[in-house]
Amino acid sequence: QNLKKSFQIKSKVLGVEKGVVNAVNGVNFRIDKGETLGLVGESGSGKSTTGRLILRLLEPTEGKILLEGKDISTIGNRAFRKMRKDLQIVFQNPYSALDYKMTIEDILIQPLQIFKIVSPVDYRQEVGRLLNMVGLTKQDAKKFPHEFSGGQRQRIGIARALSTKPKFVVCDEPVSALDVSVQSQILNLTMDLQEELGLSYLFIAHDLSVIRHVSNRVAVMYLGKIVEKGPVDTLFDDPKHPYTKALMSASPLPIPGRQLGRIELKGEIPSAMRIPSGCAFHTRCPYKMGVCEMTPPQMIALEEGRTVACHLYHEGVQL
Ligand code: SF4
Numbered sequence: 001q002n003l004k005k006s007f008q009i010k011s012k013v014l015g016v017e018k019g020v021v022n023a024v025n026g027v028n029f030r031i032d033k034g035e036t037l038g039l040v041g042e043s044g045s046g047k048s049t050t051g052r053l054i055l056r057l058l059e060p061t062e063g064k065i066l067l068e069g070k071d072i073s074t075i076g077n078r079a080f081r082k083m084r085k086d087l088q089i090v091f092q093n094p095y096s097a098l099d100y101k102m103t104i105e106d107i108l109i110q111p112l113q114i115f116k117i118v119s120p121v122d123y124r125q126e127v128g129r130l131l132n133m134v135g136l137t138k139q140d141a142k143k144f145p146h147e148f149s150g151g152q153r154q155r156i157g158i159a160r161a162l163s164t165k166p167k168f169v170v171c172d173e174p175v176s177a178l179d180v181s182v183q184s185q186i187l188n189l190t191m192d193l194q195e196e197l198g199l200s201y202l203f204i205a206h207d208l209s210v211i212r213h214v215s216n217r218v219a220v221m222y223l224g225k226i227v228e229k230g231p232v233d234t235l236f237d238d239p240k241h242p243y244t245k246a247l248m249s250a251s252p253l254p255i256p257g258r259q260l261g262r263i264e265l266k267g268e269i270p271s272a273m274r275i276p277s278g279c280a281f282h283t284r285c286p287y288k289m290g291v292c293e294m295t296p297p298q299m300i301a302l303e304e305g306r307t308v309a310c311h312l313y314h315e316g317v318q319l
């Protein structure tokens with residue numbers, strides 16, 4: 001609820017100027033049990049920061065995070081550490097996310113130990129079960145990360161995330177570093193495990209075809225704000241926000257069922273240090289009106305559980 005995160009950059013480093021980065025600017029969404037919310041947008045839109053805020057890998061500047069109705073953003077660090085097992089993350093890069101000096105067994109035992117998931121006598125059996133669950137075998141336990149392909153390493157990353165029996169998992173671009181040929185295998189694995197284990201996912205990706213494949217509902221993010229939300233099929237068939245339309249026009253893959261005039265996505269996403277006034281998309285929007293530069297559009301509810309933040313829409317009708 002109303003999640004915000006700003007960073008101070010105090011001195012000029014690596015060509016980044018001084019100032020305040022408003023990475024997340026008031027994000028609201030709900031994810032139901034067993035559901036996947038797809039979070040999509042260009043890089044620099046604040047998707048990963050949002051995922052990290054929910055897991056408290058970063059402390060929010062403002063806002064609440066509720067897990068099963070309980071506000072977990074105000075729980076002290078020690079108490080939160082126990083809840084950590086309920087909230088896990090699968091990272092984008094399976095190469096850097098696994099310690100190359102550790103065997104797969106040691107990598108998987110670590111969380112079992114920290115969170116006391118099973119007793120030490122059962123570690124080996126549990127490691128075998130986790131490896132089977134992600135399509136590997138117990139013979140793989142003694143190997144090191146470099147002995148596996150990218151897709152297999154991501155399977156290990158998934159096994160590690162699920163070793164603590166979480167309720168909620170942030171999948172942060174889990175296939176974007178992988179060959180296209182193995183992407184769908186990993187996506188299908190995450191979806192099968194979700195169904196089997198009743199997991200809820202926040203699935204972050206910039207690739208629309210990935211988002212369409214895995215999501216029940218989709219939230220589109222631009223410069224730290226969600227500009228449109230809705231069920232996956234209606235959102236893809238009939239995108240409402242000009243930014244969503246532009247993203248779909250820019251997608252290299254044909255999106256089935258898509259019927260819209262193409263909108264060119266002009267230029268680069270502005271810096272999160274200089275977010276445009278009013279509607280942050282106005283510098284790139286072909287529909288820009290006078291009001292857009294001055295007044296930020298509010299989220300408006302449309303039909304069928306859809307919401308959009310754009311001055312073209314007003315209480316359920318398109319102007
Ligand atoms: Fe475009 Fe205005 Fe809508 Fe923003 S509010 S997306 S600038 S029409």
Ligand code: MG
Binds near residue numbers: 043047048173
């Ligand atoms: Mg990211």
